[in-house]
Structures are given as C-alpha cells and as structure tokens.
Amino acid sequence: MASLKELKDRIGSVKSTQKITKAKQMVAAAKLRKAQASAEAARPYGERLASVMASLASKVSGDSAPLLLRGTGSDAKHLLVVVNTDKGLCGGLNSNIVKEAKLQAKKLMAEGKDVTFYLVGKKGRAPIKREYPNKIGHHYDTSDVRHIGFAEAEGIAADLIARFEAGEFDIAHLVYPIFQSALVQNPTTVQLLPVPSPETAEESDAAVEYEPDEEEILAELLPRYVKTQLFGALLEREASEQGASMTAMDNATRNAGDLIDKLTIQYNRSRQAAITTELIEIIAGAEAL
Amino acid sequence: MALHFELVTPSKLVRSEDVHMVVVPGAEGEFGVLEGHAPFMSTIRDGAVQVWKTEGSTPETIEVRGGFAEVGENGLTVLAEHVDG
Numbered sequence: 001m002a003s004l005k006e007l008k009d010r011i012g013s014v015k016s017t018q019k020i021t022k023a024k025q026m027v028a029a030a031k032l033r034k035a036q037a038s039a040e041a042a043r044p045y046g047e048r049l050a051s052v053m054a055s056l057a058s059k060v061s062g063d064s065a066p067l068l069l070r071g072t073g074s075d076a077k078h079l080l081v082v083v084n085t086d087k088g089l090c091g092g093l094n095s096n097i098v099k100e101a102k103l104q105a106k107k108l109m110a111e112g113k114d115v116t117f118y119l120v121g122k123k124g125r126a127p128i129k130r131e132y133p134n135k136i137g138h139h140y141d142t143s144d145v146r147h148i149g150f151a152e153a154e155g156i157a158a159d160l161i162a163r164f165e166a167g168e169f170d171i172a173h174l175v176y177p178i179f180q181s182a183l184v185q186n187p188t189t190v191q192l193l194p195v196p197s198p199e200t201a202e203e204s205d206a207a208v209e210y211e212p213d214e215e216e217i218l219a220e221l222l223p224r225y226v227k228t229q230l231f232g233a234l235l236e237r238e239a240s241e242q243g244a245s246m247t248a249m250d251n252a253t254r255n256a257g258d259l260i261d262k263l264t265i266q267y268n269r270s271r272q273a274a275i276t277t278e279l280i281e282i283i284a285g286a287e288a289l
Numbered sequence: 290m291a292l293h294f295e296l297v298t299p300s301k302l303v304r305s306e307d308v309h310m311v312v313v314p315g316a317e318g319e320f321g322v323l324e325g326h327a328p329f330m331s332t333i334r335d336g337a338v339q340v341w342k343t344e345g346s347t348p349e350t351i352e353v354r355g356g357f358a359e360v361g362e363n364g365l366t367v368l369a370e371h372v373d374g
Contacts, residue, residue: 041301048297048368052330052359150299150370211317211331217357220332224355224370231299 004274007267011260018256024089025249032182032242039179039235046228053225055208056218057197066215068161068222071194072170077114079137079169080104081160081192083176083233084124085241086143091248093177093185093240094123100187101175102131116169120156121237137168148238153231160230161223164193176233177240182247185240192229195222292324293364294340296351298372303351304340311365312339312348313358322358322365329360338367 057069082101084094101124105115116137119125129136140156142148160172172193177185210217291307312321314336320329333356339348356369 038300042299044302045297045299045368048359048366052357052368056330153299154370208328208330211315211329217330217332221357227370228299 004267004270007263007270011263011267014256014259014263018253018260021249021252021256025246025253028242028246028249032239032246035235035239035242036179039232039239042232042235046232049221049225049228053195053218053221056214056221060214060218066219066222067165068193068226069195069197069218072164072167074170075113077116077169077171078108079116079118079160079163079172079193081118081120081156081172081174082124082128083174083237084119084121085237086122087241088123089248090241090245091251093244095127096185097175097177097187098124098127100189101128104173104175104189105132105135118160118172120234142234148234150227150231153227153234156230157223157227160193161226169193174229174233176237179236179239179243182243185244190229192226195225292322292326295364295366296338296353296372297366297368299370303372308340309343309346310341311367312341313365313367314338314353315358322360326360326365328362330357332357333367333369 057065060069080101082097084097088094101117105117108115115132116135117128117132118137119128119139120142122141122143125136125139138159140159142152145152163169164172171191173189174192175187175189177187179185292310294304294306294308294311295302296304310321310323312319313331314333315331316334317331320331322329333353335352335354337350337352339350341348352373353367353369354371354373356367358365358367360366
C-alpha cells in the first residue's frame with residue numbers, strides 16, 4: 001500500500017490537473033460562443049452567393065462553361081481536402097474526421113481511383129500519414145493563425161484552384177466537421193471541385209442584364225464560391241473544436257473529481273490505520289510495565 | 290420610395306437598410322441604382338460605393354474590394370470580399 005505521503009502527493013497532482021481542465025473548459029465555452037456567432041454572421045453571404053450561382057449556372061452550360069464548373073472530363077485522380085484542428089484536447093473530434101476521410105479514401109480506392117490528401121490543420125497529419133505514408137500531397141498550416149478568417153480560406157482556395165488548373169487532380173472533396181451542438185459534430189464530405197451544379201433555382205421572369213456577360217461573371221464567381229465554402233468549413237471547424245473541447249474538458253474535470261474522492265477515502269483509511277497501530281503499540285507497552 | 294440596399298461580406302452583413310440611391314463602381318463603369326431599377330448583375334472593381342440616404346444629402350462612401358452587385362426585385366445586393374470603413 002502506498003504511503004501517506006505518496007497518497008497526499010497524488011491527490012495534489014490530480015487537483016492541479018483538475019484546475020487545468022476546468023480552466024480549459026471555461027475558455028472553450030467562451031470561445032464557442034464567439035465561434036458560433038461568426039459562423040452565423042457568415043451565413044448571409046454564402047446564401048446569396050449560392051442563389052446567384054444557381055441562376056447563372058443554369059444559363060451557362062455545355063462547353064462554354066468555365067473549367068471550374070465543367071471539370072476536367074475525367075475522374076481518375078481524387079483529392080481529399082481534410083480539415084482538422086490544430087490543437088488537441090477536444091475529445092474524439094479529430095479521430096472522427098480522420099475516420100471519415102479514411103472511409104472516403106477506401107471507397108475511392110476500391111473503385112480504382114487515385115487518392116491524395118490535402119491537409120488543413122495539424123492534428124490530421126499523424127494518423128493519416130500512418131496509414132497512407134505516400135499519399136499526402138500538401139499540408140496547409142493554420143497553427144500560427146490566432147483568429148481564422150477569410151484570408152486563410154482565400155489562401156487555400158487559390159492554392160487548390162492553381163493545382164486544379166495544373167491538372168494535379170480531377171475531383172476534390174472537402175471533409176470537415178459540421179457543428180450541431182457541443183455534444184455532436186458530424187464529419188461530412190462534400191464535393192468541392194469542380195463546383196457541383198446547383199439545382200436550378202426558381203427562375204425569375206425578368207430578363208436580367210449582365211455586365212460583362214454571363215460567362216465572365218461566372219468565371220469570376222466560381223473561385224469566390226470555392227473560397228466561401230472553405231471559409232464556411234473553417235468556421236465550422238472552429239465551432240466544432242471549441243464545442244468538443246468543452247465537452248471533453250467537462251468530462252475530464254468530473255473524472256478528476258471522482259478520482260480525488262477515491263484517493264481521499266484511501267488516504268483517510270491509511271491514516272486511521274496508522275493511528276490505530278500506534279495506539280496499540282503504546283497500550284501494549286504500558287501494560288508490559 | 291426607397292431602395293433596399295444590402296452590403297454583405299463573408300464575415301458579416303454590413304448594411305441592410307433603405308436608402309435613396311447607391312452608386313456602384315462596376316467593372317465596366319460606375320452605375321447608379323435607384324428604386325425600381327431593372328434586374329441587373331455586374332462584377333465590381335475595387336473602389337468606393339456611394340450611398341445617398343436621402344435625396345440631396347451628402348453621400349457616404351464605403352470602400353469595397355472584390356465582389357459583384359445584383360439588382361433584383363428586392364433591391365440591390367452588393368457582395369464584397371473586403372470592406373473598409
């Protein structure tokens with residue numbers, strides 16, 4: 001059995017761990033509110049852009065459509081853009097994202113496609129590299145950015161579009177977590193490039209005038225649409241990270257509390273046993289006199 | 290008699306209000322939008338959007354970068370990537 005001193009030290013160390021997890025939980029709760037607010041603020045832009053895209057894409061079709069909409073015409077090379085977090089301490093979030101990415105990769109590989117990964121965020125790198133050591137094409141580092149913003153989304157989108165135009169891949173999928181609540185973050189996969197044709201929106205009867213023409217506007221709009229999608233994914237990631245972190249740290253704090261209770265009981269018992277032994281010794285000594 | 294004007298960036302809805310007139314720096318020249326403008330869509334170049342709250346007042350200018358403008362039944366919507374001021 002551990003000595004009294006050892007037990008006391010153990011209790012002390014668990015207590016300081018509990019303090020850390022509690023602080024992290026409160027930080028995550030505060031950040032979550034902010035992340036959720038910015039995710040909500042970004043929604044109008046995405047919605048407007050999507051509706052304009054839909055009405056334009058239905059007018060421009062066939063060979064005149066820009067490359068980003070039309071695609072390269074083949075579907076042999078797939079790129080999986082996996083959005084992970086940069087920091088840990090957020091429970092099973094990252095392993096769930098990686099699981100989804102691996103599932104997609106396995107499915108595509110079973111169909112005989114060529115799959116490469118494009119990683120955003122630090123935490124997906126190690127587990128994906130373990131399984132597919134030669135498949136990681138590029139890693140976009142966001143770890144030194146304090147507040148993820150549109151600039152990062154622009155950077156990633158520009159890089160992806162350049163690679164797409166250079167013919168490095170035919171189809172890109174985006175894997176990212178969708179924030180539902182602090183308890184639930186669902187990893188999902190959507191097609192990023194070529195931009196999937198939106199379902200035709202209800203067409204307004206009015207003849208819209210375009211300046212310059214439809215094709216040129218569309219050509220300018222498509223990269224913007226990709227950026228917006230990536231931006232949305234980054235915001236979702238941020239909210240998911242904080243939500244998952246809050247839940248995980250709440251659990252950790254509770255577990256630490258349970259452990260402290262158990263250790264305290266053990267400590268008191270050994271202390272009592274030691275006192276009893278001492279008393280017996282004294283009484284036995286007194287009787288011998 | 291007012292034009293509904295919305296200015297939206299990826300990070301937030303900057304403006305959503307009823308104004309008299311807006312002058313937008315279109316890619317092929319500036320154009321002014323009043324109430325009841327015909328449906329119209331244009332890309333915009335980097336520059337200042339001028340907003341007249343009422344007729345004859347001094348315009349308020351908003352610097353925008355990268356985006357496009359759409360005039361529909363429910364007014365003018367400017368989608369910009371960056372907005373200063």
